[in-house]
Amino acid sequence: MLWKISDLVRYASDASPYRFLPRVVLVPEDLDDISAILSYAHGKGREVVFRAAGTSLNGQAQGEDILVDVRRHWTGIEVLDDGARARIRPGTTVLRANTTLARYGRLLGPDPASAIACTVGGVVANNASGMTAGTTRNSYRTLASLTFVLPSGTVVDTADPAADEELVRAEPKLCAGLLALKAEIEADEELTARIRAKYAIKNTNGYRLDAFLDGATPVQILRGLMVGSEGTFGFISETVFDTLPLDRRVTSALLFFPSLTAAAAAVPRFNEAGAIAVEVMDGNTLRASVSVKGVPADWAALPRETAALLVEFRAPDEAGQEAFEEAAAEVMRGLDLVVPAASVTNAFTRDAGTIAGYWKARKAFVTAVGGSRPSGTTLITEDFAVPRTGWPTPARHCWSSSRATASTPPWPVTRPTAICTSCSPSTRRSPPMSSGTTRSCRSSAPSSWTVSTGR
Structure with missing residues (x-):
């Protein structure tokens, strides 16, 4: 147990712009400790927040x-x-x-940009998926089973054949309530269709209601609901993932276009050619990235209207890689590319160092944009998702908004979804550490954008 003010202050911040001072920090060693903590909090009406790496950009790892x-x-x-x-x-x-897993030629489906620091528990609890997971390789789709502790202290292992029988015995009201909600949702055809449509694209807004459609039993429903629940349903103590093949043959390119519209038009063509990732970055993002070691210095002078696509293909063998490269070359023949800087090649490469440099710049854009924000402001980062074929329209609107407010717009596009990440400098300074602090912030129009498209 940590209770000294010096300890509490260390836990008052995460990667978000917020600061919340906890009353106490507990460091449990095993499931018995977790169960005791949750049982105590449940009985006393206390609030509990779980924290691992603290890489959250929106305060999920903080509590009071x-x-x-x-x-x-x-x-x-x-x-x-x-x-x-x-x-x-x-x-x-x-x-x-x-x-x-790489020793076995495998990897996890979720691909968050902060993989070097973020933890698996946080990835599942936030349904973080990253730039290549899309809707088919995320935690919800690739988790085989979970072990979690409910607020009452009940431990559930979804892989246990007797899990439902034991849960009904331990939590009868919870089980009855889950099945009643399932019946209510399934009886409403319009609601069912809306839920399916919402999860056909990336969606981390609220609880995963499709768990009521995909799960047949209370344990199966809870397994789905735990993904993206941000710790509000309980503590995830263990995960079992179905892993994916690690396709080691990689071909990538950073392609420059005269405008965001031109870049947008090329996205579906690369998706159809089999690209696992297509990342769209606007000129402001590219210029801000020069603060990252290894990024070409001449990007600093890129025109505001410039946009770039970071396109990547992955294959298990030489034959597959050559087939992808031929498909990419066919797409390239119809593109309107520009060379706005001497370092721009507009060519696909297999060179691992060059490819790593491209992704280093992409993954560091939040840090780069944050470092270039006006003094006295705080960076606020948010995502929104639209069907991939429809993202150019909101892109144009957001671009127009940023120009009208003189702010400086990055973009990821994930098949079949476009995930648009906006970064805005808020005019409100970071709030003081106080139990009365709220999480509302006034922000300007988005200053930077990225869009991810992939599988």
Whole structure:
């Protein structure tokens, strides 16, 4: 237990612009500790927030009551079925998990930009998916099973054949309520169709209501609801993932276009050619990226109207890579590309160092844009999703808004979704550490944009 003010202040901030001072920080060692904490909080009406890496950009790892640190005693990965599955504890970083799985030619589906620091528990709890996971490779789709602790202290292992029987015995009202909600949703055809449509694209807004459609039993429903629940339903103590093949043959290109509209027109063509990722970045994002070591210095002079696509193909072997490269060359023949700087090549490459440089610039854009914000402002980052074929329209509107307010607009586009990430400098300074602080902020029009499209 940590209660000294010096300890509490260390936990008052995460990667978001907010600061909240917890009353106490607890460092549990095992499931018994977690169960006791939740049972106590449930009985006393106390609030509990779980924290691992603290890489959240929107304050999910902060709280003003009981903060539970699960980094110290909750790491580890066990490779199963020769790499086809992996049992991973919540404090394990995504990078560590993928490094272990790489020996078996496998990797996790979720691909967050902060993989070097963020943990698997946070990825599942926030349904963080990153730039290539889309709607088919995210946590919801690739989790085989979960072990979690409910607020009452009840432990549920969804892989246990007797899990539903035990849950009904321990939590009868919860089970009855879940099945009643399932029946209510399924009886409403319009609501059912709306839920399916919302989750056909990326959607991390609220609880995953499609869990009521996909799960047949209370345990199956809870397994789905836990993904993206941000710790509000309980603590995820262990995950078992179905892993994916690690396609080692990679071909990438950074292609420059005269405008965002021109770049947008090329996105579906590369998706159809089989690209696993198509990242759209506007000129302001590219210019801000020059602060990242290794990014060409001449990007600093790129025209405001410039946009670029970071396109990547991955294949398991030489034949597959050559087929993708031929498809990419066919798309390239119809593109209107520009060379706004001497460092621009507009060519696909297999060179690992060059490709790593492209992704380093892409993954560092939030840091780069944040570093260039006006003094006294705070960076606010948000995502919104639209069907991939429809994203150019909101892109144009947001671009127009940014020009009208003289702010400086990055964009990821994830098949079949366009995930638009906006970064805005807020005119409100970071709030003081106070129990009365609210999370509302006034912000200007988005200053930077990225769009991700992939599988």
